[in-house]
Amino acid sequence: MREEHTTEPVAEPPGAARAAPPAGYRPCDVRQAVQRAVSERCRATHTPCDTDALADALLVASELTTNAILHGGGVTDVRVDVTGPGIRVSVSDRSDELPVAVPEAERRRGRRPGGHGWPIVCRLARDIRVADLPAGGKCITAEVPLS
Template sequence: MCRQGHRSATDTVAGARHGAPVGPGNPADVRQAVRRALAGRPGEPTHDVEDAAGDALLVASELVTNAMLHGGGVTAFDVTRTERAVRLSVSDRSDRLPVAVDQFDEIGRMRVGGRGWMIVCTLASDVVVARLRAGGKRITAEVPLAPGPNG
């Protein structure tokens, strides 16, 4: 699903939508949750977090927007910060897997939209798409906070 060089997997996981928390009302709610997760910790260099914040905010916005436009709405959202990354998970109602859309239409005109999945795959170091047993899917993307020790 994502381009070469990115780990991408599809699997089926348990996850009932019945009684599951309702997802955020809009991408702005998600961005606020990401900002809270990225709030600096004492003694931590803030420039690493600030540099990664833009990528994490963009990936979160794209995942939620795609769920709203193509997935029947957001059924759950989770953001977790680890030492080296921000893990974003968005669940929706659709079983359809995300696809990259060509930036040009069949007669060579540039498309207006359709770049969200490409953005997610470019900025995330790891993307997993899991089908939920109760229907729908969960997409989890991990966005690095800082470059690794080699770069």
């Protein structure tokens, strides 16, 4: 079911943008890369940016990065691609483990703190793909609509 992750998009329509955060890969760096890519797209296409859609994309970027840090052994790569009507955020980490949602009953009983990030990503993203990386680890790509 898993596929190899490619880091280059096959084709980019006019107005597509790509941004990469600095090598630190902190959630704030990834959010800045998303903000920059979306802003550049809006300027290039002379269209206003949907602030609610941008907020969703920023939250997804932050959650994917935080999850890679907390559960994936650290972030190894990040890609931000604005293509067509959405933004793709790809975060790679060192773990082969698939993300899981913590059951609500477990969260309520206090057995496990957190557990909200993956359900947030699943709710806000239009498409989510998890791919094995050739050298180990995985890449999670989430596409968030921008309109």
